[in-house]
Amino acid sequence: MTTLLEPLLKSSQIPVQPSSYAAVFKAFTGKSLLKQGQQLHGHMFLRGLRPNAFLAAKMVAMYASSGDITSASTIFHSTRNPSPLLFNSIIRAFSLYKLSSETLHVFVRMRYLCFRGDYFTYPFVLKSVADLGFVRLGECTHGSSMKDGLDFDVYVATSLIDMYVKCGELCDARRLFDEMPVRDVSSWNVLISGYMRDGAIDLARELFDEMPLKNIVSWTTMISGYTQNGLAGEALQLFDEMSREDSEVKPNWVTIMSVLPACGHSSALDKGRMIHNFAQEKGLDSHPSVQTALVGMYAKCGSLANARFCFDRIKPNLRNLVAWNTMITAYASHGHGTEAVRTFECMIQAGVHPDGITFTGLLSGCSHSGLVDIGLRYFDSMNSVYFVEKKHEHYACVIDLLGRAGRLVEAYDLISKMPMQAGASVWGSLLAAGRSHRNLEIAELAAKKLFVLEPENSGNYVLLSNMYAEAGMWEEVDNLRGLLKSQSVKKNPGCSWIEINGKAHLFLGGNKSHAQTARIYSFLEELPEKMKAVGYVPDTSFALHDVSEEEKEHSLTTHSQKLAIAFGILNTSPGTVLRVTKNLRICGDCHAAIKFVSRIYEREIIVRDVNRFHRFRKGCCSCGDYW
């Protein structure tokens, strides 16, 4: 491009026609040639040429595409007779920079000057409206597009649907879609995405099945929609379907990035590895966002080493906030607090500014590793050093930090000093702390708040009930059970799953429907004796039943967690690492039992519960019994 500029600057017959300049500005647009553009601008200025509206439009486009929105804005504002083209250029520029209110401001002025919007104007204006989420404004814009006779233009109508979707007006979006005379793949995609974001999975699926032509975005929208609605299985199924050889669409990097969290969610390590290999083969693994998604996938599948490996493969200058956050959270969930802290400091060194998510990761990392004072210091520095607002979730982390360490009074004190109303996560942390430090008074206090805040959460009743049971307070246990019934709380059934050779095997507590039930149960029946021989004492306080000690012990042996581990030991060769995932928090008895199992059978067992990872080796757990 410089070749275009040099002769122009040196030539004795320097162009005087604004249109010549305009042509060169246009040539510079979209090629990050800011320096050359500025040079040309300066040259023009020295020649005393004031840009007309047409030239200004080209300059705006050049500056906007080169990252200098300020200059673009200045040029727009200093042009005296703006044309519709100039308005379109600046509207496009502001909208791309997410300067939504500026976009609308300019659009209003454009209307005031009685210029018609065209199909280059409305999509950008509507995008800004969508970003702001102002339905009323959207309706006005809709009306305006009708007046200009463009409301059924494919682009404009699709943008209108997207706007209604993003403002939460799904019905209006649907009506418009149904009325459209001509639809585009994008029109379908916009609505599908809207339904998915609204959790209307079935409606999304219906449209997807119905649409005449699907492109890669349609497929990816469905996959990420399933993932975000917690339907990992459906996401993976759809991914497989579209990856078949005869499929007319091919996954791209966005698809890969969208499907990886589904592997993470279901702890499908083998599946995740397969997708990683697939991405490598197709050259789709070089994008930093894909690499970040890989870090998250490996971390959630229990493979911290692979997570770190993928993180290191991201080019240092491309490690953005999300990448750092993912790595910090990975260490935190695996109980590697010191590493989380070290990673945080590296991030600061690298000049990346932390956000709220960084601190939830960092603080929970400190919490899981007992780094109480370090955590408290970071909490204090959030506002003052890093200018990150302390939000409710950060208080929840710090209450957890103090609570785990047994500093219950301080934790309670902090709750009373919170600048906002303490919610369920804060009281939940306190309840857990009361439980693990056997402080019935604190636990009762927290539980009472929780019964009001989230009456449907069975976990709270179970936790308190277990504490009553442990203290032999059977009357209170009965009362709680009554309360549980009257509130018609559904007990969230515990389940665990293990992946063997790429296939997931799911176990429910006490369930006997698995094909190998007999083997599993006989394995588990022999287990207590073996464990008792090396010093195990069952902790029956984790069984929520007012029954004899013997029976309690039995129901413990069939916790889903133990079924999955028994199945794993029976179906893998000696020495294979077992990875088990549980939908609830791991119970104390299972935790103790797995420690023994890891020793007796010489296995490394990695357990992921709702909160974190436990890595059992040689009779010890990575959490140091601190969870």
Add this chain to the structure above:
DNA sequence: CTAGGGTTAG
């Protein structure tokens, strides 16, 4: 010119 996106405590 419109559509799909990786990180969030307990």
